[in-house]
Amino acid sequence: MKERTRKLNLRPVRPAFKLWLKTERGYALGEGGVRLLQEVEKCGSITDAAKSLRMSYRYAWGLVRKIEKNIGTPMLDTYKGGSHGGGGARVTQAGLTIIRKYRALEEEISHILKSNW
């Protein structure tokens, strides 16, 4: 058995992962969708959440609609008026559950990757 003698510079290897949610139809949402929902809940409106994440209002709404279509349940409750006068949005219970479970899994996987590599 001949060991190849080409000199290589050993670099430390670390694991990385990506987490997403799917249904039997395929991809439903991932980090981007969860972050947007969290930002809507924090800001109380899609307009402010989109601004904070540097995406257009149109893109943000499109993403929410796509998630709702994929999962089959509303992620946001919207209302008119409010302190800004422009209405607002809250994440539904279903949406909050999605956020909570996604972040919990993410945390556990990160922990495993740190402690078991």
Added chain:
Amino acid sequence: MKERTRKLNLRPVRPAFKLWLKTERGYALGEGGVRLLQEVEKCGSITDAAKSLRMSYRYAWGLVRKIEKNIGTPMLDTYKGGSHGGGGARVTQAGLTIIRKYRALEEEISHILKSNW
């Protein structure tokens, strides 16, 4: 607060993940690379491993070289002759360690996704 009344068909959501290894330079290898290394170890040659995975010999060698360059250490020991007369290859200790640790992490993440969703 107005709840949108659009009727949606709730679909069961499940988590999915992708695992890969990286260095400070970026991506090093993922499922495809680990599978190829495992197949080389099983078959004892790159030719047979490539055939088994339906990739060209050229592509398989290119992938191995890319992994070695990314990580900075040889993944295969090659030798001439052997029972087929065409030489063969074995995965190095470093390669075996990569395979073992990658599969162990993958297993643990799968377990968490099943039990904690």
